[in-house]
Amino acid sequence: MWNEESDWIGSFDALLARLAECSMCSRRSGERPGAAQMDVKILDVAAEGGYGRVFRCLDVHTGALVAMKQITMVRLSQGIPAQIIREVSLLRELHHANIVKLLRVGFTENRYVNLVFEHLDYDLHQFIVNRGYPKDATTVKSFMFQILSAVAYCHSRKVLHRDLKPSNVLINHSKRLIKLADFGLAREFADDFLYTEKLGTSWYRAPEILCHSRQYSTQVDLWSVGCIFAEMVIGQPLFQVINCRDELEGIFKLLGTPTEETWPGITKLMPNLHIYCSKFDPLGLETFVTDLEPSGLNLLSMMLCLDPSKRISAEASLKHAYFTDVNWI
Amino acid sequence: MAPSFDFASSLLCTEDSAVFDESHNNGGTMMSMMGVYEDTWSPRKRHFDEEPDELPLLSDESLAMMVEKECQHWPGLRCLNKLQTGDLDFGARMEAVDWILKVRSHFGYCSRSSLVIQNYLDRFLCAYELPKGRVWTMQLLAVACLSLAAKLDETEVPLSLDLQVGESKFLFEAKTIQRMELLVLSTLKWRMQAITPFTFLDYFLCKINDDQSPLRSSIMRSIQLISSTARGIDFLEFKPSEIAAAVAMYVMGETQTVDTGKATSFLIQHVEKERLLKCVKMIQELSCNSGSAKDSSASVTCLPQSPIGVLDALCFSYKSDDTNAGSSVNSSHNSPVAKRRKLNKTCGADLL
Numbered sequence: 113m114w115n116e117e118s119d120w121i122g123s124f125d126a127l128l129a130r131l132a133e134c135s136m137c138s139r140r141s142g143e144r145p146g147a148a149q150m151d152v153k154i155l156d157v158a159a160e161g162g163y164g165r166v167f168r169c170l171d172v173h174t175g176a177l178v179a180m181k182q183i184t185m186v187r188l189s190q191g192i193p194a195q196i197i198r199e200v201s202l203l204r205e206l207h208h209a210n211i212v213k214l215l216r217v218g219f220t221e222n223r224y225v226n227l228v229f230e231h232l233d234y235d236l237h238q239f240i241v242n243r244g245y246p247k248d249a250t251t252v253k254s255f256m257f258q259i260l261s262a263v264a265y266c267h268s269r270k271v272l273h274r275d276l277k278p279s280n281v282l283i284n285h286s287k288r289l290i291k292l293a294d295f296g297l298a299r300e301f302a303d304d305f306l307y308t309e310k311l312g313t314s315w316y317r318a319p320e321i322l323c324h325s326r327q328y329s330t331q332v333d334l335w336s337v338g339c340i341f342a343e344m345v346i347g348q349p350l351f352q353v354i355n356c357r358d359e360l361e362g363i364f365k366l367l368g369t370p371t372e373e374t375w376p377g378i379t380k381l382m383p384n385l386h387i388y389c390s391k392f393d394p395l396g397l398e399t400f401v402t403d404l405e406p407s408g409l410n411l412l413s414m415m416l417c418l419d420p421s422k423r424i425s426a427e428a429s430l431k432h433a434y435f436t437d438v439n440w441i
Numbered sequence: 442m443a444p445s446f447d448f449a450s451s452l453l454c455t456e457d458s459a460v461f462d463e464s465h466n467n468g469g470t471m472m473s474m475m476g477v478y479e480d481t482w483s484p485r486k487r488h489f490d491e492e493p494d495e496l497p498l499l500s501d502e503s504l505a506m507m508v509e510k511e512c513q514h515w516p517g518l519r520c521l522n523k524l525q526t527g528d529l530d531f532g533a534r535m536e537a538v539d540w541i542l543k544v545r546s547h548f549g550y551c552s553r554s555s556l557v558i559q560n561y562l563d564r565f566l567c568a569y570e571l572p573k574g575r576v577w578t579m580q581l582l583a584v585a586c587l588s589l590a591a592k593l594d595e596t597e598v599p600l601s602l603d604l605q606v607g608e609s610k611f612l613f614e615a616k617t618i619q620r621m622e623l624l625v626l627s628t629l630k631w632r633m634q635a636i637t638p639f640t641f642l643d644y645f646l647c648k649i650n651d652d653q654s655p656l657r658s659s660i661m662r663s664i665q666l667i668s669s670t671a672r673g674i675d676f677l678e679f680k681p682s683e684i685a686a687a688v689a690m691y692v693m694g695e696t697q698t699v700d701t702g703k704a705t706s707f708l709i710q711h712v713e714k715e716r717l718l719k720c721v722k723m724i725q726e727l728s729c730n731s732g733s734a735k736d737s738s739a740s741v742t743c744l745p746q747s748p749i750g751v752l753d754a755l756c757f758s759y760k761s762d763d764t765n766a767g768s769s770v771n772s773s774h775n776s777p778v779a780k781r782r783k784l785n786k787t788c789g790a791d792l793l
Contacts (some may be wrong), residue, residue, distance in 0.1 A: 193592075198593060200626075
């Protein structure tokens with residue numbers, strides 16, 4: 113009995129020793145955990161969130177600035193959080209100029225997963241809030257083109273982002289380069305819905321998700337991109353400026369309460385639609401999104417289209433007239 | 442919300458429903474018919490009166506990409522070599538696979554999830570040498586692979602302890618499972634998308650059906666057959682696209698709704714002809730073997746009320762053959778004869 117138990121422990125220790133190795137990091141056992149383990153030197157804390165912290169770091173080998181996202185694994189009963197697995201496994205397959213690069217993955221003491229990313233200066237939310245929204249039309253157009261390029265690439269790889277919002281759009285200042293980020297940290301729908309019903313992130317959620325549709329597709333990302341587009345033009349979240357009880361009511365106030373003609377299938381999706389809210393006549397996008405050229409407003413209206421099957425795709429958006437009259441890098 | 446990856450989509454589905462809608466909605470609202478990726482929402486929000494497409498529909502260009510990528514994540518031949526040379530414990534792997542199938546049934550996951558989990562298992566075993574003589578490590582590996590597949594698919598993930606159903610000999614702590622999860626993730630280099638025959642199936646079924654949606658019964662039949670190929674090691678030599686093409690061809694041929702020659706000429710654009718025909722033959726043998734386990738009154742084209750029951754029958758029948766295969770040389774020598782005998786008997790029964 114004792115011998116058998118000892119044997120079990122011994123073999124498991126051997127398993128743990130090999131566990132400490134990570135081929136992606138080329139780590140060696142015995143090194144101190146944390147930053148040194150990831151071959152980075154921590155400079156400061158760049159951000160904190162429910163998931164953990166983001167550190168600004170120097171890459172020990174290249175001297176380049178990098179961002180290390182340290183995610184706490186708090187619920188041991190569930191093992192590795194699903195969001196981490198999704199984010200890493202997806203980013204391992206996505207290689208695009210407008211998608212943030214994941215450089216290394218490692219873990220510390222079975223308590224943290226450390227993701228090392230290329231560093232970018234700030235996100236679009238910070239850009240809009242702190243530096244004033246991009247007032248010149250060229251910057252808006254350039255940013256939109258890059259965002260749509262990244263989204264079109266993801267969709268061609270059968271990947272939905274499903275959490276597009278300004279804080280997940282990173283910006284390289286000197287190059288005015290856009291990179292999509294955060295491919296997995298958002299919580300699962302049920303939790304997210306409860307937590308964020310009154311919070312900002314719901315401002316970017318597509319109507320078919322808000323209606324609890326169980327079938328949704330790439331169009332949900334295009335709705336979010338449309339919300340980002342409007343926000344870059346008016347300087348604040350579009351559905352924040354509409355006085356409404358909740359997000360879905362705001363959408364219906366803006367675009368009109370859907371009918372079977374405007375959104376085939378809506379009565380099956382929302383049988384209690386007439387109880388849920390009054391019948392709104394559309395206020396119209398042009399009421400809120402001023403100072404956008406006609407072709408831009410046209411593209412925006414095709415993104416913020418109630419019926420998902422009629423909403424424009426990312427690939428088609430890139431060919432829209434809005435993008436044909438401007439040269440950029 | 443997390444992004445979605447279609448490779449492991451829809452672990453939880455309505456596969457068990459006894460009533461199948463034979464007609465297919467071809468309206469514009471069917472996203473999948475437009476070649477757009479489709480995902481299923483959280484099961485707590487599921488409206489069970491609706492029955493979505495269970496398989497994502499690839500576009501032509503996506504298919505080419507998948508065929509290129511499947512070789513990168515296909516453990517088949519290496520796994521087969523290891524099993525045949527004895528480097529890999531055949532019995533332990535079989536036990537793990539059996540356990541995966543039981544747990545899948547227990548939680549009501551799709552057949553597809555078994556192949557995703559098995560993909561992780563086999564890729565890991567090809568890249569990492571578990572300690573010899575420690576049967577519990579294979580069981581722990583199976584638990585970790587199941588947990589990872591469930592998380593990636595965003596269904597509700599059972600607690601670690603709840604995963605260990607189906608008469609496991611060992612019970613692991615959550616912390617232990619987490620460590621194994623980390624080991625699997627690192628060993629697979631965090632590449633957790635799994636390309637399985639289901640990745641290709643719907644595309645092939647539609648194409649050889651003149652771009653019409655296949656009957657629900659054809660889809661269910663295909664799912665059963667593909668799941669059966671996961672038993673044993675005979676189909677490890679085939680790539681997922683080859684298995685999908687062979688199953689699609691066999692099933693559509695079974696219903697006699699398509700020209701076999703025409704189907705072959707289409708499919709060999711994507712898979713090698715010789716391998717396709719060999720795989721079809723093996724699918725046919727698999728199907729005939731499973732036939733002997735059914736009531737004599739049942740035809741292979743008749744859908745039973747419970748696909749899971751048929752799946753169990755298929756597994757049981759095929760498992761017998763596996764036992765022979767794992768046995769001595771003499772038994773393996775007799776095995777083809779035994780199969781041929783069953784084949785004749787079943788074919789004779791069909792003629793009545």
